[in-house]
Amino acid sequence: MLLCTILLRYFPTSIAVAIIAVVASASCALLTTVSRVHARRHRRYVRLCVIPYRGDDPTSEAIVNMFETFHKRLLQRWWRRMRDGQPSIALEVHWRERAWLSITCPSGLEPMVEAALRSAYPNCRLHSSTDLPGVPPCVVRLKKQSPFTKRAKLVDHFEHHGYPAMNGLITTLAACGDPAFVQIVLTPTPLLFEGHSKRSY
Numbered sequence: 001m002l003l004c005t006i007l008l009r010y011f012p013t014s015i016a017v018a019i020i021a022v023v024a025s026a027s028c029a030l031l032t033t034v035s036r037v038h039a040r041r042h043r044r045y046v047r048l049c050v051i052p053y054r055g056d057d058p059t060s061e062a063i064v065n066m067f068e069t070f071h072k073r074l075l076q077r078w079w080r081r082m083r084d085g086q087p088s089i090a091l092e093v094h095w096r097e098r099a100w101l102s103i104t105c106p107s108g109l110e111p112m113v114e115a116a117l118r119s120a121y122p123n124c125r126l127h128s129s130t131d132l133p134g135v136p137p138c139v140v141r142l143k144k145q146s147p148f149t150k151r152a153k154l155v156d157h158f159e160h161h162g163y164p165a166m167n168g169l170i171t172t173l174a175a176c177g178d179p180a181f182v183q184i185v186l187t188p189t190p191l192l193f194e195g196h197s198k199r200s201y
Contacts (some may be wrong), residue, residue, distance in 0.1 A: 044107040053123035075188040085141040088187040095173035
């Protein structure tokens with residue numbers, strides 16, 4: 001109130017209102033940033049080792065439903081997302097003398113993750129991972145780009161059911177010689193962005 005009084009006394013009304021709006025917006029942005037940083041620092045993730053079953057052969061629809069379940073369970077309401085940020089999960093492929101799979105999720109969501117995973121892979125097993133990856137000497141970040149997305153959309157039926165892409169990924173990791181892992185992070189987006197993606201791709 002004191003700031004408003006001073007501004008209205010020494011500046012024209014229009015300029016004073018503009019300054020007050022800018023200060024209020026900056027204060028809200030600062031509070032939101034501090035809140036999100038605090039929530040992110042206190043967010044705890046757990047890594048679950050995934051033991052697949054060779055006989056599981058899910059359909060494309062089952063896999064899509066699995067990812068939709070992840071999306072629905074993780075998606076925060078807009079005001080919580082603004083205040084605390086959006087948690088995510090990560091699918092991981094590791095190589096260190098042998099290949100192993102894992103999934104990383106916020107602590108407390110393990111039952112949901114297991115249920116969603118078993119909806120597509122009913123015979124897989126999950127347990128707490130004791131074989132944790134070390135600090136990588138090099139990190140390469142790959143973000144989804146338009147050429148890749150449009151290329152994936154045009155993959156034909158034969159390519160979908162041909163040589164499993166996971167086999168090629170594990171072969172590539174084994175050829176590196178050193179321990180390595182690939183992490184695919186899944187972060188739900190608001191419905192507005194989801195609609196934009198469907199229209200664009």
